[in-house]
Amino acid sequence: MFKLSEIKELIKLVDESSVQELEIENEGSRLSIRKPGKTEYVQAAAVQPQVVTAAPQVQPAAVVTETAPQADTTSHLHKIVSPMVGTFYRASSPEAGPFVSAGDKVTEKTTVCIIEAMKLMNELDADIKGEIVEVLVENGQLVEYGQPLFLVKPE
Numbered sequence: 001m002f003k004l005s006e007i008k009e010l011i012k013l014v015d016e017s018s019v020q021e022l023e024i025e026n027e028g029s030r031l032s033i034r035k036p037g038k039t040e041y042v043q044a045a046a047v048q049p050q051v052v053t054a055a056p057q058v059q060p061a062a063v064v065t066e067t068a069p070q071a072d073t074t075s076h077l078h079k080i081v082s083p084m085v086g087t088f089y090r091a092s093s094p095e096a097g098p099f100v101s102a103g104d105k106v107t108e109k110t111t112v113c114i115i116e117a118m119k120l121m122n123e124l125d126a127d128i129k130g131e132i133v134e135v136l137v138e139n140g141q142l143v144e145y146g147q148p149l150f151l152v153k154p155e
Contacts, residue, residue, distance in 0.1 A: 002031050009118060013085055017142045022085070078128050080150040082143040086117035090139045098139075100150070104132045112150055115143065130154040 002024075014022050014033050022033045082088070090098035090113055100112045106126040115122045134151040137143055 002026065002029055006118065007031065013117075013142065017085060017144050019085060019144045076153070077133055077151040078130065078154050079148040080112060080124070080126060080128070080152060082115055082145060082147045082149055083124065084115055084117050084122065085144050086115040086122070086142070088137050088139065088141050088143045088149065089114040089116065089121075090135070100126075100132050100135075102132055102134060106130060106132060106152065124149075126150075126152065128152055128154055 010022060010024070010031070011033060013019075014035055020035050022031075024031045090100075092099070092114065099114075100106060100110065106112065107129050108125065108127050110126045111123045112126050112132075113124050115124055130152040132150055133153050136148050136150060143149065
């Protein structure tokens with residue numbers, strides 16, 4: 001069964017992102033959150049369906065890019081994408097420098113960022129050997145599943 005605090009956190013994450021629908025199954029319970037228009041429908045197994053009025057639509061944060069010199073075409077570049085919905089962090093703490101920046105060389109085991117989801121910090125590795133060409137998101141920005149985070153020139 002889902003806790004009310006977990007449901008509220010998921011609703012907040014969905015509301016603040018461009019994700020339109022989220023479905024989760026856990027220990028026989030199913031949670032479905034949809035964001036059509038300005039209304040969200042929240043339904044959990046063994047609980048009566050609820051209609052929750054969504055907060056005013058928030059414009060997505062502007063995408064800030066950090067670039068290094070690159071070729072005219074980006075079709076040959078590898079995209080490192082977010083494996084989940086969460087908050088993107090470039091460093092392990094506010095005082096620390098970023099894990100990687102444009103121009104940095106990475107290997108398959110290089111940690112490139114942290115994605116925070118439901119108060120869990122998940123390190124994301126490059127999974128490719130190459131050079132970071134572009135950082136596609138801003139520190140602290142909400143990201144969605146499959147959203148490109150970095151462009152890497154493979155070696």
